[in-house]
Amino acid sequence: xxxxxxxxxxxxxxxxxxxxxxxxxxxxxxxxxxxxxxxxxxxxxxxxxxxxxxxxxxxxxxxxxxxxxxxxxxxxxxxxxxxxxxxxxxxxxxxxxxxxxxxxxxxxxxxxxxxxxxxxxxxxxxxxxxxxxxxxxxxxxxxxxxxxxxxxxxxxxxxxxxxxxxxxxxxxxxxxxxxxxxxxxxxxxxxxxxxxxxxxxxxxxxxxxxxxxxxxxxxxxxxxxxxxxxxxxxxxxxxxxxxxxxxxxxxxxxxxxxxxxxxxxxxxxxxxxxxxxxxxxxxxxxxxxxxxxxxxxxxxxxxxxxxxxxxxxxxxxxxxxxxxxxxxxxxxxxxxxxxxxxxxxxx
Numbered sequence: 001x002x003x004x005x006x007x008x009x010x011x012x013x014x015x016x017x018x019x020x021x022x023x024x025x026x027x028x029x030x031x032x033x034x035x036x037x038x039x040x041x042x043x044x045x046x047x048x049x050x051x052x053x054x055x056x057x058x059x060x061x062x063x064x065x066x067x068x069x070x071x072x073x074x075x076x077x078x079x080x081x082x083x084x085x086x087x088x089x090x091x092x093x094x095x096x097x098x099x100x101x102x103x104x105x106x107x108x109x110x111x112x113x114x115x116x117x118x119x120x121x122x123x124x125x126x127x128x129x130x131x132x133x134x135x136x137x138x139x140x141x142x143x144x145x146x147x148x149x150x151x152x153x154x155x156x157x158x159x160x161x162x163x164x165x166x167x168x169x170x171x172x173x174x175x176x177x178x179x180x181x182x183x184x185x186x187x188x189x190x191x192x193x194x195x196x197x198x199x200x201x202x203x204x205x206x207x208x209x210x211x212x213x214x215x216x217x218x219x220x221x222x223x224x225x226x227x228x229x230x231x232x233x234x235x236x237x238x239x240x241x242x243x244x245x246x247x248x249x250x251x252x253x254x255x256x257x258x259x260x261x262x263x264x265x266x267x268x269x270x271x272x273x274x275x276x277x278x279x280x281x282x283x284x285x286x287x288x289x290x291x292x293x294x295x296x297x298x299x300x301x302x303x304x305x306x307x308x309x310x311x312x313x314x315x316x317x318x319x320x321x322x323x324x325x326x327x328x329x330x331x332x333x334x335x336x337x338x339x340x341x342x343x344x345x346x347x
Contacts, residue, residue, distance in 0.1 A: 044315040045307035047080075053309030054085045055302065056105035056113045058098060059140075061091040064220065065248050066271055069295035069346030070116060070140075077299035084306055095122040102126045106133055112305040115150075116140040116298070124149045136308050138301045151308065153325050154301045156293040158195035160330040161245075165268050165291045166203025168332045169241045170210060172266060172288075179210040180239040182232055184225065184253055186246050188217040196245050196270070213239060218249045225249030229256035241266050247273035247290055254279070257286060272333065274345030281338045289334040295346055297328050 055078065062068035071091060078086035087110055089101035095118050103126060105113060113130050117123035120142040127149030130137050139150035147153075173179040183200060186193040197215070204210055216232050218224040225244070232242075233256060242265055244250045250269045257267075269276045269290035276290045304322050307313065313320045333341050 043312045043320065045303065045310065045312040046315065049081070049083045050306075050312075051310045052083045052085070053112065053306055054087060054108075054110045055305045055309065056087045056089075056102075056108070056110035056135075057302075058089045058102050058105065058113070058115045058117075059091050059298070060116050060118060061093040063093065065273055065346045066293065066295055067091075070298040072346075073295050074114065074298040074302050077302040081306060084302070086302075093118045095119050099123060099126045102130065106130050106135060110135060111309040112136050112138065114138045114140055114298075114301045114305050117142050117144065121145045138305050138308070140298060140301045147324075151324070152304055152322055154297050154304060154328070155326075156297060156328050157330045158192040158293070159199040160327075161270055161291045161293060162196040162199025162201070162243075163203040164199075164330050164332050165243045165270065166200045167206070168268055168289055168291070168334075169243065169266070170204065170207035173210055173240055174207060176240055177209060179207075179241070180213045180236075181210055181241040181243065182213060182236055182239050183215040184229055184232065184242060184244040184249070185215060185217045186220050186249070193217070193245065200243060210240075218246075218252075220246050220249050222248060222252040222255075225252030226256045227252070229253035230260070233257065233260045233262060239265055241268070242286075243268045243270070245270045247271045247276040250287070250290075251275060254285065254287065262286070268332075272341065272345055274342075274347050277333065277338050277342050277345040280333065280335055281342075283335055289332050292329075292331045292333060292341070294328050294344065296344055297326075300326065300328070 057074055059071045060067045062071055075086060078084045087105060092098045098118050102115060106129060113135055115137060124144040124146050127137050127144045131149060136151035139153045141155040143153055144150055169181060185197055204212060214232055214236050216228045218228040244253050247269045263286055265286060266288045267286040269287060272290055272292040272294060279285060279287045307322050314322055
């Protein structure tokens with residue numbers, strides 16, 4: 001789960017990149033006191049209080065554990081900085097309502113906007129409106145369909161989730177002849193589900209001894225996970241590994257597995273729920289790992305918005321500006337590293 005913190009990504013630390021430039025005179029190697037001795041130090045965001053910044057935050061309705069964690073991460077991150085004021089809208093999955101909320105933030109003249117749109121395409125115009133009003137936008141996760149609608153996009157790597165799930169399973173089964181895997185996907189009408197499946201399929205190509213023998217789409221809910229997993233178990237009496245796209249629906253999947261009395265395969269989850277971390281740590285069932293889609297990306301978006309509002313860059317990068325795109329890494333969490341990530345697990 002990559003975030004822009006000292007543990008997993010780009011540092012917003014105090015150290016800045018500087019370049020020394022010594023001017024040499026005709027008769028001396030000593031620098032002239034009247035000349036520049038060095039280039040200016042790169043302005044980089046750090047934890048010290050700086051210029052006051054008001055950040056408008058328009059997030060989703062918290063109707064899923066991950067979405068609730070996103071909102072929580074953003075608000076907790078803002079509280080870390082005494083000079084940051086966070087104007088938070090009521091979370092909404094209604095596009096018209098969210099557009100109205102963002103327009104209110106524009107009218108309040110916030111310094112920076114952080115927006116996780118209910119629908120990226122539908123909210124593109126209000127993103128453009130903010131940018132044209134001189135309010136830079138940090139577009140979180142669900143991307144607007146025009147790069148002119150945001151200054152920076154911060155999000156997860158759905159393709160990478162599938163790819164890394166396949167690599168983890170592949171390494172565990174590389175010595176198993178004619179290994180079989182199954183997939184419990186999310187909503188098939190979502191592009192993210194297609195990307196996760198494509199990454200998984202591409203990753204499995206590296207392991208010619210492994211074949212995907214079944215796939216079932218669920219709906220990111222406990223109930224759908226349980227129902228669809230029960231169908232998979234009934235249809236597939238023998239397989240070696242399961243990749244489940246979402247830890248929330250994974251709660252239901254694990255119920256179905258327990259009810260069926262199955263423990264003859266390994267399971268890899270997706271997203272990074274606290275319940276998954278706890279099960280992985282206990283190591284008493286089939287769930288052995290989960291591939292992250294980190295809600296901490298919202299905390300990173302607040303860090304970037306603060307830096308942007310203060311006209312600063314990121315320590316560790318030579319550029320004076322924040323990046324235009326930040327894609328969080330889909331790390332695999334298993335028993336070896338679960339303690340490191342436990343505090344980021346969402347309920």
